[in-house]
Amino acid sequence: MVARSYTVAFEGVEARSVEVQCALSPGVPAFSIVGLPDKAVSEARDRVRAALAAMAIALPAKKVTINLSPADLPKEGSHFDLPIALALLAAIGVIPAEEIEGTMALGELSLDGSLVPVIGALPAAVAAADSERALVCPSACGAEAAWVGTAKVIAAATLASVIQHFTGQSPLSPAKPGEVTEDRTFRDLSDVKGQERAKRAMEIAAAGRHHFLMTGSPGSGKSMIAARMPSILPPLTPSEALETSMIHSLAGLIDEGGISRSRPFRDPHHTASMASIVGGGRGAKPGEVSLAHNGVLFLDELPEFSRPVLETLRQPIETGEVVVARANAHVRYPCRFMLIAAANPCRCGYLADASRACAKAPICGEDYLGRISGPLLDRFDLRLEVPAVSIADLDMAPSGEASASVAERVRHARERQANRYKDAQGLHLNADAEGQTLNEVAAPDPEGRDLLAKAADRFGLSARGYHRVLRVARTIADLAGEEHVRKPHVAEALSYRITTMRID
Ligand SMILES: Nc1ncnc2c1ncn2[C@@H]1O[C@H](COP(=O)(O)OP(=O)(O)O)[C@@H](O)[C@H]1O
Ligand SMILES: [Mg+2]
Structure with a gap:
């Protein structure tokens, strides 16, 4: 038998x-x-x-x-x-x-x-x-x-x-689900003094799930700002919470059966191995990119990550899915995350400060940021140079807006997107809009179009860059609660594309 x-x-x-x-x-x-x-x-x-x-x-x-x-x-x-x-x-x-x-x-x-x-x-x-x-x-x-x-x-x-x-000797009763937890003990955006442009870029990134890169000298508050992203993001929806928890379950990260509604924020160190970042190793475990599914992946000191790791990231960023090889099969994990990255302008970090820069300046800066390949750099819809904060600014009492009110605007902008894309398969946020859909939903007014054409001409904006500007402009218009993309939205979107780093 x-x-x-x-x-x-x-x-x-x-x-x-x-x-x-x-x-x-x-x-x-x-x-x-x-x-x-x-x-x-x-x-x-x-x-x-x-x-x-x-x-x-x-x-x-x-x-x-x-x-x-x-x-x-x-x-x-x-x-x-x-x-x-x-x-x-x-x-x-x-x-x-x-x-x-x-x-x-x-x-x-x-x-x-x-x-x-x-x-x-x-x-x-x-x-x-x-x-x-x-x-x-x-x-x-x-x-x-x-x-x-x-x-x-x-x-x-x-x-x-x-x-x-x-055997019916002593039947067990069914288990009860664990608690829904939601960590609301975030660090608040109001702790960050000055840096208004960086905070604004955070808000746009949060609203449209745009990838965001900050460069700037050490101590300018890049890591501090990025760590505050969870405080302005809306909580996971029930179906997102289940998707994310499935991955966390496979990594053994679910504490006492509680399902978390907080968006994951994963910040692997730059020395982390390929397997720990993209997944793989024994048992083809999910990596950081998948643990960040529906949340944020923060890569601090981006150029310090190994080149193969950075290049491998390109595909998952684009497709929202990562394929992990194991002995005789491939396994797939979802990984739709928002990428935030921070980089110093050069190895020593003081490129912009003539009195402290090392002897190799300015070549060292090109070498350093050159480690981020063009195609990877291109994935960032928002790029920003974060200036150093002056001691006088640091001395001021915190005057910035609290995370809660920024979160409220982000929530509204996301609602507008959910409404707009409710009939589109697999499309929820502006960062995922492509081709014809993008052309329709983000068509700028004539002045906006004119500005874009001039910028494309003057700065040599690539076709891909052009679309990325449109996406960001759409999000900016959503934050303003406007139906149509107008010139000021295009202008602001362009300002996050054209930095002294590299233009495309
Ligand atoms: N804008 C700011 N407002 C308040 N504190 C700041 C600001 N910028 C930097 N700091 C202080 O400096 C520290 C270092 O900032 P950090 O985020 O690590 O800089 P970076 O990542 O750019 O090197 C922070 O922990 C914070 O105490
Ligand atoms: Mg830092």
Whole structure:
């Protein structure tokens, strides 16, 4: 007889259904697992055997074969322990086979039979709901899995309590979803003194999800300003929160099952490896770009990141999706983020200050910023040189606007965009508008068009640059609550494109 239980194998945020079959056959006692298991899955054998022994359940003196089907799908991770144990327990008649047929399971076993939390409970619960099964998982994962709402989630602390549940000795009640958390303890934009243009650019970036690059000497407040982006962004919508949490679940970042409605803000250090930024490595984990999905990716000291990392970023920025290679497959993760980057003008940082600049100035500046390739630089709709703040300015009492009122304008501008694009597939914000749609929604008035043509002529604006100016102008008009893009909007948008850095 073949007993069956069900679990999932992860391919990016997709959880693919896996059938765990257990057959007992006469022969020399043995325990084998087939169906492309990785090392952690193969080791399940020893953990399952020990956990059963801890409950004084003896394996039969037969050949035990576990098959993970479909056989050509790679199986990674330790969450296969529980479904393997369940299939085995059904095969030897400890629990009724029909009970586990309607259940999906995931969880790691420790040698004493307790269940250890695993990553991916949230996508697994989505897969369970899709196949109309209940999900059995470790207690620590219950609150997270229960979030899906459409799947019944049974969370257990030990294998023994799972057995008692299925044999009807002591049924477990369904797990409850964790709390919705929303971190509102942001650092406020009003802490930043002066720097009005940078704050304005932050507002435009937030409203239209435009990528934003700041250059300027050290200590001018670039990192400080960028860190305040979450304070002016609207909270995640419920569907965005679920999408982002699925990725965080795979990275094991969901604390106590709580789903966060705060937009992620990820700021990896420039020494971070390729795998940690774009994803990959063991288990093809999501990288920082995907953890920033629906939120902000802040790359401070942009030219210091390794060249291959910077070049690899181009594709995900454009497509909102990253493809991570692993042993014999590719996995895809979503990564629609707002990129904020900051750079000093040169290595020592004092290019603009003749009294402090190093001997290599001004060549060093070109070398330094030259590390950011043209195509990457081109992805930034907004570019700004942030001047140093004077001591006199720093001495003033904070007079700037608080984040809350900026956030309110951003919210309105986003509402206008949601309205405008409500019938457009996959298009929500101005930064994603392209081609014909962009030409229609951002067509400037005659004076605006005239100004754009002159600027294109004088500064050699490329076709791509031209479209980026239009997108930003559309966002500026949305912030002003205006139906049509006019000359002042175009003029302001142009000012974020033409900097002394490079023009295109
Ligand atoms: N405009 C400003 N308003 C208030 N404090 C500032 C401002 N600019 C810089 N500072 C102070 O200087 C520190 C360094 O700024 P930082 O953001 O790290 O500069 P950068 O990233 O441009 O090198 C900040 O932590 C803050 O205390
Ligand atoms: Mg800094």
